[in-house]
Amino acid sequence: MVACWARIRARLRDEVGEVEYRTWLRQMTLHGIEGGEAVILLPTRFLRDWVNSHYGDRLRALWQAEDAAVRRVEIRVAAAAEPAMADGPAPAVRAEPAGLAESLAPRPMPPEIRAPEARSDWVAPLEPRFTFDTFVVGKPNEFAHACARRVAERPNSPGFNPLFMYGGVGLGKTHLMHAIAWAIREGDTARTVAYMSAEKFMYRFIAALRSQSTMEFKETLRSVDVLMIDDLQFLIGKDNTQEEFFHTFNALVDQGKQIVVSSDKPPSDLAGIEDRLRTRLGCGMVADLHATTYELRLSILQAKAAAAQVLVPPKVMELLATKITSNVRELEGALNRLVAHANLFGRPITVDSAHEVLHDVLRAHEKRVSIEEIQRKVAEHYNLRLTDMVSARRARNVARPRQVAMYLAKQLTQRSLPEIGRRFGNRDHTTVMHAVSRVSELIIQDAAFAEDVALLRKMLET
Numbered sequence: 001m002v003a004c005w006a007r008i009r010a011r012l013r014d015e016v017g018e019v020e021y022r023t024w025l026r027q028m029t030l031h032g033i034e035g036g037e038a039v040i041l042l043p044t045r046f047l048r049d050w051v052n053s054h055y056g057d058r059l060r061a062l063w064q065a066e067d068a069a070v071r072r073v074e075i076r077v078a079a080a081a082e083p084a085m086a087d088g089p090a091p092a093v094r095a096e097p098a099g100l101a102e103s104l105a106p107r108p109m110p111p112e113i114r115a116p117e118a119r120s121d122w123v124a125p126l127e128p129r130f131t132f133d134t135f136v137v138g139k140p141n142e143f144a145h146a147c148a149r150r151v152a153e154r155p156n157s158p159g160f161n162p163l164f165m166y167g168g169v170g171l172g173k174t175h176l177m178h179a180i181a182w183a184i185r186e187g188d189t190a191r192t193v194a195y196m197s198a199e200k201f202m203y204r205f206i207a208a209l210r211s212q213s214t215m216e217f218k219e220t221l222r223s224v225d226v227l228m229i230d231d232l233q234f235l236i237g238k239d240n241t242q243e244e245f246f247h248t249f250n251a252l253v254d255q256g257k258q259i260v261v262s263s264d265k266p267p268s269d270l271a272g273i274e275d276r277l278r279t280r281l282g283c284g285m286v287a288d289l290h291a292t293t294y295e296l297r298l299s300i301l302q303a304k305a306a307a308a309q310v311l312v313p314p315k316v317m318e319l320l321a322t323k324i325t326s327n328v329r330e331l332e333g334a335l336n337r338l339v340a341h342a343n344l345f346g347r348p349i350t351v352d353s354a355h356e357v358l359h360d361v362l363r364a365h366e367k368r369v370s371i372e373e374i375q376r377k378v379a380e381h382y383n384l385r386l387t388d389m390v391s392a393r394r395a396r397n398v399a400r401p402r403q404v405a406m407y408l409a410k411q412l413t414q415r416s417l418p419e420i421g422r423r424f425g426n427r428d429h430t431t432v433m434h435a436v437s438r439v440s441e442l443i444i445q446d447a448a449f450a451e452d453v454a455l456l457r458k459m460l461e462t
């Protein structure tokens with residue numbers, strides 16, 4: 001448990017960056033795991049609410065990736081006491097009732113849908129929010145939605161098995177899959193539906209191989225009525241797991257069982273997935289979720305604000321729908337932040353407060369900065385050659401600006417650490433991580449350095 005918690009914290013630190021981690025997350029301590037619930041403590045109610053609304057889902061996902069038995073994460077307020085499993089002091093528990101809006105309060109533990117013989121950790125729990133009722137339909141997703149409905153109402157309809165849904169990040173694939181599972185189960189509670197990510201499928205398969213229980217694995221999967229595999233692209237290059245999935249797939253389809261698969265690419269683009277599997281994946285119904293339109297984003301915001309029973313002025317919704325175009329997850333996150341802020345400070349949501357609270361998100365969408373631009377500007381600023389940004393030179397006068405450029409690349413682009421590393425002369429992602437944390441430290445310690453970095457940032461953003 002201690003090791004899991006340490007990995008989760010390290011992963012979060014990596015994802016959010018040093019400054020954000022220190023500000024919000026460093027004082028988290030793990031109180032323990034109670035009945036499938038990880039209990040995390042924070043010293044103030046403000047921190048508790050902030051972490052809950054901004055990182056609650058992520059914490060839960062990270063816990064589930066570490067330990068499938070953990071279904072919920074509960075964040076409590078507790079006074080500081082003896083040190084425990086955190087970077088900061090650990091508290092003695094003094095739980096407080098949750099105080100935020102309904103939409104941000106911890107959710108009830110989701111029920112599990114699984115095959116009768118399945119061990120409880122074989123399949124993922126379903127998210128209660130992800131139903132057809134809460135899915136907003138618009139031009140970009142109407143076809144995928146109609147296919148999902150059809151499969152939910154009549155599994156194994158001719159031409160709809162398998163149902164293969166694909167689309168970019170955060171556009172609603174998982175939501176639709178869960179909605180299908182909920183609806184099938186509601187229609188007939190005797191039906192067994194197994195939903196899991198492709199990653200989970202692989203780990204279960206490997207575990208079965210290791211414990212020599214592959215027969216049990218095969219029988220369990222082949223006994224379900226509906227098998228749903230999310231994020232199939234994870235199986236790219238994983239030949240043995242693909243092979244196993246292929247056989248499971250055939251066995252189920254031969255028995256007239258429904259298969260639903262999601263991926264970020266269409267079957268034809270899944271290079272690294274064996275041809276015969278790709279062909280079979282594409283031979284049912286293939287439905288794509290397109291990038292959202294302004295109208296769909298606006299409808300989603302309206303639906304979410306109504307569900308959370310918060311008053312969001314139309315101008316604020318328009319602002320968000322215009323600026324946050326990347327995906328629905330980000331849009332939802334921005335709205336949640338606004339609601340949390342309004343609740344914490346007891347102020348109404350206005351266009352000004354939206355600019356204030358979401359300045360980072362809105363700015364990130366204002367201008368897309370490229371890594372090349374960052375390298376050029378930083379090199380110019382420190383009077384270096386552009387090639388110094390990718391060279392192996394380690395002299396401080398070159399290495400420090402390079403670290404600054406890596407830090408800015410992490411802050412101002414959506415690129416992953418390994419990708420940033422590659423673009424800086426094929427460096428390892430740990431080098432980038434080190435650069436980000438070193439620059440974050442220096443910003444705190446050295447006012448002149450902080451000013452320099454802020455200036456560069458401003459030049460790149462405007």
Ligand SMILES: Nc1ncnc2c1ncn2[C@@H]1O[C@H](COP(=O)(O)OP(=O)(O)OP(=O)(O)O)[C@@H](O)[C@H]1O
Pocket residue numbers: 130134135136137141167168169170171172173174175176231264300328329332
């Ligand atoms: N049309 C929609 N109506 C309401 N909510 C939506 C819609 N589309 C997406 N969402 C919400 O956006 C968030 C992200 O959606 P989801 O997790 O289904 O994305 P995804 O396509 O599976 O992303 P990933 O590729 O990261 O797995 C969820 O909270 C989901 O409820």
